[in-house]
Amino acid sequence: MQLSSLDYGFIIVFFSIILGIGIYVSKKSGESSSQFFLSGRTMPWWLLGLSMVATTFSTDTPNLVTDIVRTNGVSGNWVWWAFLITGLLTVFVYAKLWRKSNVNTDLEFYELRYGGKPASFLRKFRAIYLGVIFNVITMSAVTLAAIKIGGIMLGLEPWQTVVSAGLITVIFSALGGFKGVVYTDFLLFFVAMAGALGAAIYLVNLPEVGGITALVSNDIITEKLSILPDFSNTEALITLLIIPLAVQWWSSWYPGAEPGGGGYIAQRMLAAKDENHAIGATFFFNIMHYALRPWPWILVALSSLIVFPDIASIQEAFPNVPADKLGHDLAYPAMLTMLPSGLLGVVLASLIAAYMSTISTQLNWGSSYIVYDFYKQQVNPNASEKQLVTVGRLSTVVLMVLSAILALALQNALQLFELLLLFGAGTGLIFILRWFWWRINAWSEIVAMFASGIVAILFKVTAVGPFLFNTEDGLLPSWAEYPTMVIIISVFWLGATFMTKPEEDAVLEDFYRKIQPGGPGWKKVLAKAKQKNIEIINTSEKWSVPSGITAMLLGCVLIYSCMFATGYWIYGETKLASILTVVALISGGLLIKTWRGMRNNIL
Template sequence: MHILAEMKLAGIDWTILISFFAVALGIGVVVSRQSGKSSGEFFLSGRHMPWWLLGFSMVATTFSTDTPNFVTDLVRTSGVWANWMWWAFIITGMLTVFIYAKLWRRSEVLTDVEFYELRYSGKSAAFLRGFRAIYLGVLFNIIIMASVSLAAIKIGETMLGWGPGQSVVVAMVVTVIFSSMGGFKGVILTDFLLFIIAMVGAFAAAYYAVSHPDIGGLDGLFNHEAVKQKLNLFPTQGDWNDTDTKNAVITLFVLPLAIQWWSVWYPGAEPGGGGYLAQRMLAAKNEKHAVGATLFFQVAHYAIRPWPWIIVALASLVVFPEISDIQKAFPDAKKVAHDSGYPAMLTFLPAGWLGLVLTSLVAAYMSTISTHLNWGSSYVVNDFWKRFIKPDASEKQLVLVGRVSTVVMMGLTALLALSMESALDNFKLITHIGAGTGLLFILRWFWWRINPASEIAAMLVSFAVAMWLRFGVEKGSFEVWQELCLIVGITTAAWLLTALFTKPSDTAKLRSFIEKTNPGGPGWKKIITEAEQAGTPIKPLHDAVNLPLGILNTVLGCVLVYGILLGSGLIMYGQTGMGGAFVAAAVLAGIGIIATWKKSVS
């Protein structure tokens, strides 16, 4: 059995790792002067970024260090099909591509929470903007970064023999220096390099995983008794027979496809767009670049990237069948769980490749954390400090506040990461806190009735019910899927009733919102009709979004991505006929998108 103490980084491994750090810091130094000119440069790089660079950045950001660990946890505990827990978010993503990307770019806000005072009116809109800036940009953001940092701790334990504190400190120092110097432009430029390194590392990890002597290539892996039962891309009839397995199927497969994709807020997969993805849409040259960047992200994130992680996860079932096997191999590790299977497999890499793969994981960590730091500090600066504390602050002062808040958030992240245990548990906590708010984020662009009170109700009720279920109810009283349904149902009812029985935003604000963004759809008919009857018709700056075409392309986009994702998996399994059919469907969907592209982005 492989023992932790026997694994050492060779000189070439350290050279690769240190060289990467030097390049990342060099980019931060080079762009620091330009990024420090104004808050617009520091957080959006002047709104002139091309689609391909933004697309690479979106993909690099969502490839966080904890993602392969999370996938490994799903595969080891339930099987490949359990990844529908996050694959279902493709539907959300495609809606963002073909409907919401252009709307965000039209809004011309600096952050997505500035949207609140573009869409709503009065003191409640201002309160909502300020509160969400701290709630999302600081508190929620720190939880997400701590979850990512937990993966860094597990990698440090298994690959380097470091303790949790040492792993956190080393992982964060370079990232926080780089993020506070280079701003958004530094993040974007470095993301391009990080994505390439991360993908090379992911494929190298998969190659050497199946080359392990206990596995014997892909055929040996897929025919191994420990792996066969984990290969299904969809739950089988037998999965419904056992109560525990049935609950897992409902939680990981049925619920994500039926409810989760439209009802749950999750960073990187927000219904209606938002967060750091919205930040990149807002930084695009124009609407076409915003749409192109988001489409590239959805295809690369869901169709291309998952299989290398899945292969390593399956291989870990052969080499480390149980958690106890991982613990025996790494006796000094403190936070061993199923998600430790991924970094455990990486310890078999040869010199050179070990350094490259370790660098790829460091790159993934830096990409995600630097994005979250820049995104979070943009909220602190633009939507809290400048809006409420010091409206007359100079651009130089705003950049300084952004850099200080970056350092503070990183320190708080380190403290929280040391108390966490599992990537899958963190995912469930985050989805529960955001459950029930998703439909509101989808509809607020298209229905005049939604107001600040409904947003506040959604946020507070969702958080309150999630905390009650986590701390106020005896553990095991509800299944995970029952908890999610309960949160979604109560929260959705709460904000819908609030929207219907409280005063909407001022008519003038609603008219100006239509004029600036022009989402279209029947939800604005009342406001448009009233304006015409008053003799002051609204004159939008843009054509209305073509919703039927957007929905059609959303369906085609889902077929495209699912066709590539599932087809490539089936072909690897040796089921070339069925796999070829999925790929053919993807090709036809791609042709359909190309045929309607000009109408989609005009």
């Protein structure tokens, strides 16, 4: 595939603007660690919301969606659509709590909620576990997608893609810090959306595909179109829909969709001007992430089944792609090679935008853990602001190098997604309950963290997994693997909770006094404080969780209705699309009414 001068022009201008933003904000970002990692906590909701959307609009996301659609059909996307429940719980329950905490990172929360050596260990260990290990794995998946795009579209060797894509990203990330990330995300979002939409419109109308009407009526495609799994196929129904909706959303820790908020989502909430801006940013993100973006990727994935019906056809068309990089996810960049000059440059720029946005966010977030939660806590408690910024910039570079090395060894995006889900299985409920149940302690999280890792390795690396979970000759069906992990890990952390001492009264009282979480889970702490004549309630605000859950449910109806109405309008099923559109309007009105009541309660 040959790029024209126009294509190169788009890409060069794009890179120049990104580097210019990084250089422009570098002086301000270098003033202090708060500026470098949180931009002084002055960010508005709309800018933070767009930044969240741009961050999750990664190069591996369209590849992942393509892999899912080609393998399991459109309904296979419930594996990540279910996380909308997690996201909206964060919006209407946890966003204001995070902003009240006023911590620098979500890991600093550990020494606010827990006390003593276990809390200190948990904070430092997770700084490395999440900030380095999990973060590097996540970035390597993004870089793997870039490698596949570079190989298919530009004929680049994997190392050439890693060096060229990573160098500019790490430079502007190290210079601009969080402010540089958020400012560039504003531009990256619009470039990425333009590229995705432009590619979908052009590729659906290729002569081989024949337009949207021919696409949805094609015999190869019709069995893939359903938004819900086949209810007559019990295994598919359980795997693709029931487990994600009944278990996965609350039980699994996954980057960007952490139960109770966390990670780079928490970082943006902590950078917001106030609680309302934190809530507005996360709600805006969830609307854009689920209701707006999936369909351009889905349409390209469906079209690819006509042009490249199997992996062999992709291999035949692109013989230079290494065998260890072949997979269904290659179909997305393979389709993009058919774009005309001009649009090709825009789409390539959009893919670069998606890559840079995600990687820059992961670098800044992971670096904040290393600086605040490890270096300052463990190595140099008296470090100056200048030293903290320097360590932040150095750790940014190191994280980039480590993720690039791992990416060169990986093969498949869906494979990595499933592995990350398993490593976080069973831990999510702790992150939800720790705000509202006084009895959870540091040992609950420590045991859950190690148990999830050990059980995941046991099931995936040893013969235990195949022996227990196999559709044909295992003791249990294959779909039972994830729920079994959740049950095992939950038993471990609940056992640890009741076998160890609760947190000291002073720690619990200080936490309640600052956060005002409310609810029946703190009755015992409130009663003991009252007996000691200690006042820890400092607000007349009613407990907002019941209203928050109501808002969450209405928000789910609104966003799912918007998403599926869009799909059915595309499919030409106007009656069902109209009904869902009306449902979206009604649920939206009810949500506005509920939200106004919640705001009046806060004020």
